[in-house]
Amino acid sequence: MTSKATITVLGDPEEVQRQWRASDHGSILSENEEAVTFKRAPGDRGTEIHVDLARTAPGGALGETLQKLLGAAPRAKVMDELRRFKQVFETGVVTRSEGSPEGELAERKLKQRPAQPMEDSELMKVGLR
Amino acid sequence: MRANVWSGRNTVQVENVPDPKILDDRDAIVRITSTAICGSDLHLYDGYIPTMKRGDILGHEFMGEIVETGRAVSNLAVGDRVVVPFPIACGNCWSCRHELYSVCENSNPNAGLAEKMFGHSTAGIFGYSHLTGGYAGGQAEYARVPYADVGPFKIEDDLADEQVLFLSDIFPTGFFGAELCEIKGGEVVAVFGAGPVGQFAIASAIMLGAEQVIAIDQYDYRLQMALHKAGATAAIDFSKDPDIVEQLKELTGGRGPDAVIDAVGMEAAHGHGLLHTADRVKQASRMETDRGHALRDAILACRPGGIVSVIGVYGGILDNFPSGAWMNKGLTLKTGQCHVQRYMKRLYDHVKNGDIDPSFVVTHRLALDLAPDGYEAFKHKQDDCVKVVLKP
Numbered sequence: 453m454t455s456k457a458t459i460t461v462l463g464d465p466e467e468v469q470r471q472w473r474a475s476d477h478g479s480i481l482s483e484n485e486e487a488v489t490f491k492r493a494p495g496d497r498g499t500e501i502h503v504d505l506a507r508t509a510p511g512g513a514l515g516e517t518l519q520k521l522l523g524a525a526p527r528a529k530v531m532d533e534l535r536r537f538k539q540v541f542e543t544g545v546v547t548r549s550e551g552s553p554e555g556e557l558a559e560r561k562l563k564q565r566p567a568q569p570m571e572d573s574e575l576m577k578v579g580l581r
Numbered sequence: 582m583r584a585n586v587w588s589g590r591n592t593v594q595v596e597n598v599p600d601p602k603i604l605d606d607r608d609a610i611v612r613i614t615s616t617a618i619c620g621s622d623l624h625l626y627d628g629y630i631p632t633m634k635r636g637d638i639l640g641h642e643f644m645g646e647i648v649e650t651g652r653a654v655s656n657l658a659v660g661d662r663v664v665v666p667f668p669i670a671c672g673n674c675w676s677c678r679h680e681l682y683s684v685c686e687n688s689n690p691n692a693g694l695a696e697k698m699f700g701h702s703t704a705g706i707f708g709y710s711h712l713t714g715g716y717a718g719g720q721a722e723y724a725r726v727p728y729a730d731v732g733p734f735k736i737e738d739d740l741a742d743e744q745v746l747f748l749s750d751i752f753p754t755g756f757f758g759a760e761l762c763e764i765k766g767g768e769v770v771a772v773f774g775a776g777p778v779g780q781f782a783i784a785s786a787i788m789l790g791a792e793q794v795i796a797i798d799q800y801d802y803r804l805q806m807a808l809h810k811a812g813a814t815a816a817i818d819f820s821k822d823p824d825i826v827e828q829l830k831e832l833t834g835g836r837g838p839d840a841v842i843d844a845v846g847m848e849a850a851h852g853h854g855l856l857h858t859a860d861r862v863k864q865a866s867r868m869e870t871d872r873g874h875a876l877r878d879a880i881l882a883c884r885p886g887g888i889v890s891v892i893g894v895y896g897g898i899l900d901n902f903p904s905g906a907w908m909n910k911g912l913t914l915k916t917g918q919c920h921v922q923r924y925m926k927r928l929y930d931h932v933k934n935g936d937i938d939p940s941f942v943v944t945h946r947l948a949l950d951l952a953p954d955g956y957e958a959f960k961h962k963q964d965d966c967v968k969v970v971l972k973p
Binding site for chain 1: 584586598599600601602604605606607632634635636637638653671672673674675678686687688689690691692693694705708711714715716717718725727728
């Protein structure tokens with residue numbers, strides 16, 4: 453059970469931190485700013501973002517029971533948010549598929565939609581219409 | 582729209598499903614005019630790739646006409662004719678900027694799932710299980726294409742669909758396999774597998790300057806295509822003599838081929854004896870997912886100091902890897918899902934110049950609604966089937 457989550461984003465540390473502060477993160481990372489550090493990656497690889505899970509408290513998205521069980525933000529949820537930030541920073545869009553229309557979501561891993569387009573009513577339910 | 586969906590092992594069905602929609606500013610919607618069944622689709626059909634869900638639209642080789650674009654797509658207009666590469670690549674990440682499109686860092690929204698199996702996620706792929714993102718595939722009337730400003734390749738002349746469709750996957754994949762062999766002129770290259778990808782690997786090895794190219798398969802009709810259409814200079818039919826390594830030595834004065842291309846992958850058919858039985862038993866109980874006969878023989882056959890280039894698809898874990906032969910002969914093992922975007926323009930130019938007509942692999946053309954028959958014919962090599970093109 454690793455206590456760190458990390459991702460590398462292709463951008464200078466100043467620009468990455470600037471956009472990080474301006475971004476609307478998922479609930480976990482927004483409430484745990486002290487747990488997040490930035491570090492220049494070697495060569496031309498950009499900026500590493502490190503989240504120390506031991507210093508986080510579970511975000512508002514999790515129920516109280518989960519908070520008691522886990523004691524710290526689960527790595528999978530933190531990775532979801534880090535990936536989303538990287539996607540928007542590098543590509544301008546959140547990566548979505550028909551099987552995962554909300555984008556990367558730990559809860560979706562076991563409950564994928566079939567890989568086929570959605571009806572308009574489904575699109576509205578996931579906030580895409 | 583009509584679409585061919587996965588419905589369990591050995592079952593695909595053409596059903597009515599909703600039309601795709603633009604989900605992001607960088608999307609485009611393509612009305613598909615031609616699409617094909619790939620050898621790797623058979624791994625899905627045969628049930629070897631995990632994370633398939635009933636209703637998944639299959640297919641990753643498709644082309645057609647742009648009918649809608651997202652606001653951020655300025656390079657394409659409605660009406661443009663495009664071929665779509667099978668790896669979905671954002672164009673912005675470190676990997677994409679280094680032309681490693683098939684390992685794009687952003688295009689798989691199920692990256693967490695893929696990481697568990699492979700250590701890292703790789704690119705999303707159309708119609709190829711939820712491990713690669715759960716994207717709807719192209720064996721359908723329409724498809725949503727993400728990052729449309731990066732992937733789709735415009736066709737601006739009147740070459741027939743069948744002459745350019747294979748720029749989506751199998752021609753670049755065969756070419757990639759041959760390029761990995763570092764052919765400088767005068768080499769002997771052996772190609773395991775004379776399916777469509779093998780045919781293009783053979784043709785590409787010749788184009789790149791190999792002096793001899795040996796095709797290996799167990800179906801005579803495929804070996805004949807390799808010899809008479811793809812340019813192979815020799816053929817080994819292992820249904821007649823299963824000792825491929827020995828036959829390759831005979832054809833190369835005992836040296837072994839300078840490079841060997843594995844265009845077979847995880848469902849290798851030619852194992853024999855105890856190793857094959859062990860593989861089949863393990864595979865049936867899903868303890869071992871990949872059969873490695875082609876890869877093993879490639880390593881044993883390759884001349885010391887040579888290159889083994891693997892473009893056949895592997896998905897899981899393989900037992901009995903000849904590590905001693907590989908290490909002590911100093912072989913270079915190179916592999917990957919083809920970075921299609923890197924090759925489309927160059928190979929398109931070859932087609933335009935008349936250097937090659939990729940349609941030579943097509944043996945069957947069916948309406949999309951007959952996709953189930955297409956899968957059966959392709960899987961069981963019925964009616965001398967090599968490549969099936971579906972028309973929506």
